[in-house]
Amino acid sequence: MSETWEVLLRQVGPDHHEAFAATDGEDPDWARWYAEWLLERLRGEPGSIPDEAGLAALLEEAADAHAAAGGLGDWPTFYAAYISERI
Numbered sequence: 001m002s003e004t005w006e007v008l009l010r011q012v013g014p015d016h017h018e019a020f021a022a023t024d025g026e027d028p029d030w031a032r033w034y035a036e037w038l039l040e041r042l043r044g045e046p047g048s049i050p051d052e053a054g055l056a057a058l059l060e061e062a063a064d065a066h067a068a069a070g071g072l073g074d075w076p077t078f079y080a081a082y083i084s085e086r087i
Helices: 002-019 030-042 052-068 075-086
Strands: none
Touching (some): 002 030
């Protein structure tokens, strides 16, 4: 499922930036927006998928972990691995 997460994470970033173009992609509630977007596309996928609040929390944790790791590697790959390891 990690590959599915990575593919979707590569899509959600540009979609979010476009949705918030007036603010140059700035959105303090970005994780909830991402979670909602992701869950819409994951309906019907096999496996355990958290609810919106749970996924938003995982996304925020992944962002913090990625930053703590010095931002090494691209974020979609990092976030996908982080989320896949925890669900």
